[in-house]
């Protein structure tokens with residue numbers, strides 16, 4: 162099978178040490194040897210999350226962690242303020258509603274970020290118990306200011322539930338400092354681990370709500386079961402042993418690189434991608450002041466199709482970038498530069514992009530995007 166290089170916002174390319182770790186024979190999941198691996202995963206997860214809180218490890222993709230967070234804190238009739246503005250912001254609102262919450266949406270224009278006054282008005286006019294935000298909205302390539310919502314949540318005594326699925330391990334996520342009570346992430350994005358694990362870092366405030374919530378509609382995803390198991394150094398159900406091996410190897414790679422250097426690399430890659438796009442006469446979808454550092458959304462020029470860009474990149478160069486979702490289908494494409502992506506790998510996709518655009522009749526000068534990326538990266 163011809164190999165396709167992944168430059169999508171997850172799953173991302175895995176390091177060979179991560180792949181090899183998963184080929185190891187299974188261990189008993191309730192043994193001291195496995196507990197040692199789990200304990201080290203928890204230690205390393207707390208570092209990338211910048212938290213002292215417990216981190217639940219769930220077998221399931223990121224959405225299972227979103228569901229665990231909401232199902233554990235919400236009870237029928239609770240009011241929840243959800244800041245939307247993209248497919249994943251909508252998903253948090255949908256999950257809250259699925260567990261009986263009365264959701265008050267603060268709708269944000271796709272590609273932009275929220276107005277704090279508007280969020281505050283929605284909070285002040287409701288009896289909300291929680292506020293939800295997608296920190297890095299992957300569908301639009303927007304990074305929202307989670308620290309501002311954290312302050313607001315404290316002021317109004319709300320639980321702050323943040324989907325940080327495409328930011329933890331790639332961008333700054335200061336779980337404790339920003340006051341994120343339920344901080345959600347997934348394995349296959351910036352952590353560069355295999356798909357199939359979800360995580361929730363839970364604050365003391367949130368544990369209190371969870372443990373005093375008799376109305377919760379959850380069993381497998383009831384976070385209180387994860388806390389009980391955590392105290393005993395284990396998981397409540399059989400964990401996916403091989404995925405935990407992969408996670409452990411991936412987290413150790415992050416420790417080796419250091420979180421600080423990793424965040425800096427992501428930011429430089431994002432800047433290089435945006436500058437390259439502009440130099441290729443392409444328009445960015447997200448406003449510059451809230452552009453994501455892990456995924457860049459670029460408008461498909463009106464005279465071109467999704468196939469002219471993404472189809473050709475895959476067919477002719479073996480590179481996969483993501484398309485638009487929901488109402489953005491066919492209108493944008495998204496380059497994922499999260500996980501282990503290097504500058505050299507980014508340049509490959511940018512150079513290939515120039516070729517396919519030129520071939521499709523787009524007005525650009527070959528090499529202009531690559532040169533702009535080089536300039537931006539060396540700043």
Ligand SMILES: Cc1ncc(COP(=O)(O)O)c(C=O)c1O
Nearest residue numbers: 222223224249297299326327347
């Ligand atoms: C911001 C965000 N939230 C949630 C999800 C859903 O995660 P998963 O597909 O792992 O369930 C994604 C996946 O792309 C995402 O980017």
